[in-house]
Amino acid sequence: MLHDRAKIEVRAGRGGDGIVSFRREAHVPKGGPDGGDGGRGGNVIVRVDDSLRDLQAFRRRVHFRAERGGHGEGAQRHGAEGDPLVIGVPPGTQIERWDGTRYDLVAPGQEVTIARGGAGGRGNKRFTSAVRQAPRLSERGLEGEEGVVELHLKLLADVGLVGLPNAGKSSLIARLTRAQPKIAGYPFTTLEPNLGTLEAADRQLVIADIPGLIEGASGGAGLGHDFLAHVERTRLLVHVLDLAPLDGSDPLENHAVIDRELAEHDPRLAELPRILALSKADLVEPEVAAAAAEAWRARLAEDVAVLVTSSATREGLDELAVELLRRVPVLAPAPVEAGVDELAEYRVYRPAAAKEFDVERRGPGDFLVSGDVVDRLIARHDLENEEAQAHVERRLHRLGVIAALEAAGFTPGDDVEIGGVVFELDPGAPL
């Protein structure tokens, strides 16, 4: 089975903490503040790796965490940035973030930052001002973004097997890959495409076995249109043609039917590189098979490879595998209609709106303030530390939070909850 869906959990690194530190020198009893800042936490990045063909790796690993930022140190040393964590996905992977943002990753090397590392906290050196020469105050690092990310592989296959019903397509994919499709001696055994992976030393090719096509398929006859759509994005077609059909039909006419249907569905399909696999060779005399192959080589364009194969005896199957690997370009991304940039949808970070918080009165003497900016302010500071508390209060004043609280009926000493922390706010009270 092809693994075309996965769900993973990602967490970007937490920012390192800033620290409180004072210079120590032999002759100076108390030096100035020199606490360094914490480093930013590492991002989690998803990047297209063209050597991958499915999402199988995510069955073994579902948690992805980037490194946290280093803490600041004395002597104004800043903490190191956390290393980013890069997650490789195959071309054609669509990603949906926990907040609903979607990205289409198509071209090799294309990448997107799926979770941002938290900012580092500032050390006490940065809180020095004219009136505050020895701040005992530093910030904590912020948490990195985290959440569940869904991956969905949209690209169907590198190689499409096409042919009339009963030609032996499913038997071929069952021999070339680990796919185990239903195989039977009647037409339309295959109702849904089967995907299989051909494993080579350095890469994988995804092969699709498409339900049999019949006259009029491009117009919707038989299983028609739906399945032709599945070969649109392949890079190579293998036409599987029965050497001696049981129904006595003429292979020449059968070949023409498939050619016509492909071209009528989409002229680009007619342009795709082609291999002709003459099937069920074990059912005819070797000379007959060889002569048929010669005749087809003479008939078809020079760049069409003609192979005599049998799924029963494995004749010609190694050659077919070699030919597939040789003809599917290694690095070229799958042909896509629109430019990569049109397909890829990037998240746009907008500056915060003018109003950065909301104030709600939940009851007498009980208020809730919410909003990203105020939440971050609280997360950054240790409210047990009086200096930090005074700093937070000043910031709340400046942001207009205190004024908004007062407008909502707040009086000093009332309880206020911000960022999950409830505290008694007494702005202006001497510390």
Ligand SMILES: Nc1nc2c(ncn2[C@@H]2O[C@H](COP(=O)(O)OP(=O)(O)OP(=O)(O)O)[C@@H](O)[C@H]2O)c(=O)[nH]1
């Ligand atoms: N002797 C012999 N029989 C084969 C070979 N390949 C397939 N067959 C038989 O041909 C019949 C059809 O094979 P499938 O692989 O199901 O054919 P298909 O092209 O997938 O058919 P649909 O799914 O109906 O389009 C089955 O009875 C197979 O056993 C072969 O190499 N030699």
Ligand SMILES: [Mg+2]
């Ligand atoms: Mg089949």
